[in-house]
Amino acid sequence: MAEKIKKEERSIESLAGKYLTFYLGDETYGIEILKVQEIIGMMNVTHFPKAPDFIRGVINLRGKVIPVIELRKKFNLETHDDDEKTCIIVIQLMVGDNEIRQGVIVDEVSEVLDISQEEIELSPSFGSQGNIDFIMGVGKVSDKVVILLDVNKILSSDELEALSNI
Numbered sequence: 001m002a003e004k005i006k007k008e009e010r011s012i013e014s015l016a017g018k019y020l021t022f023y024l025g026d027e028t029y030g031i032e033i034l035k036v037q038e039i040i041g042m043m044n045v046t047h048f049p050k051a052p053d054f055i056r057g058v059i060n061l062r063g064k065v066i067p068v069i070e071l072r073k074k075f076n077l078e079t080h081d082d083d084e085k086t087c088i089i090v091i092q093l094m095v096g097d098n099e100i101r102q103g104v105i106v107d108e109v110s111e112v113l114d115i116s117q118e119e120i121e122l123s124p125s126f127g128s129q130g131n132i133d134f135i136m137g138v139g140k141v142s143d144k145v146v147i148l149l150d151v152n153k154i155l156s157s158d159e160l161e162a163l164s165n166i
Contacts, residue, residue, distance in 0.1 A: 015137050016117040021146055022089065022106040024072055029106075030113065030139060030146045037090040037101060039109055042082050052159070059088070059103060066090065068103040074154065091151050104154075113146065115139040120148070 019030030020039075045057040045068050054073035058065050068088060072079050085108040093100050123135040134153040139146035 012120050012122060012137065013117045015120050015148060016115060018112055018114050019139070019146065019148065020089065020112055021110040023108045023110060024075065024077055024106060028110065028144055028146045029071075030115070030148050031089070031091065031151050033112055035091045035093070035151050037092050040088050040090065040103075042086050042088065042105075056105060061090065061101075061103075064101065066101050066103050068105060069155070070105045071154075072105075072107075093152055104151075113139070113141055115141060115146065115148075 018033040020033050020036050021028050021030045023029075040061070043059055045059055047057045048055060048067070051057070051067075054070050056068045056070045058067050060066075070079070071077075082105075086105065087109055088103040088105055089109065090101055090103050093102065119140050120137045121140070122137050123132065124138070134150050136148045136150045139148055
């Protein structure tokens with residue numbers, strides 16, 4: 001039992017750090033700041049044939065084609081029209097030996113928070129209902145709850161492999 005507690009402490013300790021926070025509806029999410037390449041305003045997204053419904057399409061960012069994921073759809077949230085606060089967070093992922101960039105559409109970027117290990121709890125278990133491996137933990141900052149996302153696990157390995165070929 002003590003060994004299990006030590007493993008959890010190491011996991012929580014490894015989660016402490018700086019997170020870019022953003023909103024999807026009323027919920028606050030965070031991704032490790034080191035995974036963020038840049039934040040850009042909404043731009044024209046070109047539809048990509050036969051892509052899954054949560055992939056809005058691709059953008060041309062300074063000569064690089066980058067796939068764009070609509071997180072609301074990926075997380076099975078109600079969608080709405082983009083507005084002046086909607087933006088794209090460009091993140092960097094490793095797929096095998098390849099570094100790929102992808103954009104994620106969020107409702108609004110909030111701020112960068114430094115979340116200490118004392119403010120983090122591991123992701124609660126909800127039984128076998130759905131795969132939530134992409135949730136690393138939950139940050140409790142002031143009166144806010146921040147869902148900490150593992151950007152490498154938001155998409156399945158098959159989905160990431162397909163994106164790396166775009």
